[in-house]
Amino acid sequence: MNYHDENPSADLAYQKTILGSVSRTFALTIPLLPPPIEKVVGNTYLLCRIIDTIEDAAELAPEAKYHLSKLFLDAVLGKIPVTSFVSPCLEALKNYPNQDELDLISHTPTVLRILHTCPTNDQLAIARCVSIMSEGMSHFHSKQSQNGLSDLNEFEKYCYVVAGVVGELLTTIFSNYCPEFAKNIKGQEALAIAFGQALQMTNILKDSEADQARGVSWKPRDMSESELLQVAYQKLVESLNYILLIPKPEFGIRRFCFLAFGLAVMTLNLITKRDSFSQTQEVKLSRKMVLAFYSFTSIAANSNLIMKLFFRLVGARLKRASTA
Structure with missing residues (x-):
């Protein structure tokens, strides 16, 4: 062909x-x-x-x-x-x-x-x-049904086939391009899956009301919102560890990953500020916020310390909500 x-x-x-x-x-x-x-x-x-x-x-x-x-x-x-x-x-x-x-x-x-x-x-x-x-x-x-997935294990499997596998793919592409990253990630490949899953879990929590309105739920039916936030928070911790393995000279790759990571942290932070929401729009980052964070990444992605501080500060509410 x-x-x-x-x-x-x-x-x-x-x-x-x-x-x-x-x-x-x-x-x-x-x-x-x-x-x-x-x-x-x-x-x-x-x-x-x-x-x-x-x-x-x-x-x-x-x-x-x-x-x-x-x-x-x-x-x-x-x-x-x-x-x-x-x-x-x-x-x-x-x-x-x-x-x-x-x-x-x-x-x-x-x-x-x-x-x-x-x-x-x-x-x-x-x-x-x-x-x-x-x-x-x-x-x-x-x-699919309105009742949701059966348990956490099924939820994580769903997040794997939708996004965790993309984390694996990005890791392969990055490794083929950058031998130093290939060396750093060796033995820690599970972090790549967590990176993809964290982004998908964020989407599921953000879109949950819209999904419910059309008769679908991708959340595990036996878990509360705070328990789900706890899982998402842990995946974000692993995601940041993943980004920190990317060599500093590979600034473009670091910035690409940190931008996706940071937008997920900010979105989940918005979700924790609301007891409930009926539309995705209510917990969607504004274009202004996205562009402001985009500019911030041009500095932050160069520094492990700044990226860690960002997560500690912006993710603090999320961390508290996940342990509530």
């Missing part, structure tokens, strides 16, 4: 443009990475976003989502022509409201062409990530 195109610069221009349309946050963070891995991580995000779009389509039955996810995975792995995924997916999502995400699906051939220009080791890691995420999300979405 030939994914190559005569105009790779046009493909990369599309990737950059659509990234800004489907995620303002990642459009802000991914360009912080060194150019050789900015392309790889941006491409990975778009592949994951296609899976998310299928899973987020409320009008689709679980069986239809499973079928489309399987077609997508087969297209990524080169088992079927990419058009065998795109056509039925666009037909199934013809009433889907987000036009940018539909545009991304229609450009799956472009995304896969870029993937096949990435280093072979990165391609293998991306294929592994997409496989685990696609199959894992299909499994969990087939049994």
Whole structure:
């Protein structure tokens, strides 16, 4: 199957443009990475976003989502022509409201062409990530309910297939690029999973009311809010330890990770300030706050001490709430 195109610069221009349309946050963070891995991580995000779009389509039955996810995975792995995924997916999502995400699906051939220009080791890691995420999300979405997940173990597994596996993938990409980081992370790979899980747990807590309104819960049914915050806080502790393993000369990678980490800390801090909230908007960071923190990371990511102080100060309320 030939994914190559005569105009790779046009493909990369599309990737950059659509990234800004489907995620303002990642459009802000991914360009912080060194150019050789900015392309790889941006491409990975778009592949994951296609899976998310299928899973987020409320009008689709679980069986239809499973079928489309399987077609997508087969297209990524080169088992079927990419058009065998795109056509039925666009037909199934013809009433889907987000036009940018539909545009991304229609450009799956472009995304896969870029993937096949990435280093072979990165391609293998991306294929592994997409496989685990696609199959894992299909499994969990087939049994979604308003009652939530059965226990903490299932909750952590869900957070792994949605985001922990992305933490593993980033670690592989960073390690392929930076041998010193590869050496530092050896034996501490679990921190990478915790980094991804912390971000996902933040999203679940932030979106819990909106999820509940559409008849879904991803929280464990036998745990209180403070118990969940305690788990999230511990994952954030491990996330910071992960970031501190990134060598200081790799400033772009450190800043990319610290920005995602800090926004999660600030979001959970907002959640702890409210006894209850009925809309995600109430606990969503304002654009002004995001941009202010973005500027702060240009200084903080250079200093282990400043990053630790930030977490101690901004995470203090969260720490208290998690032990309440």
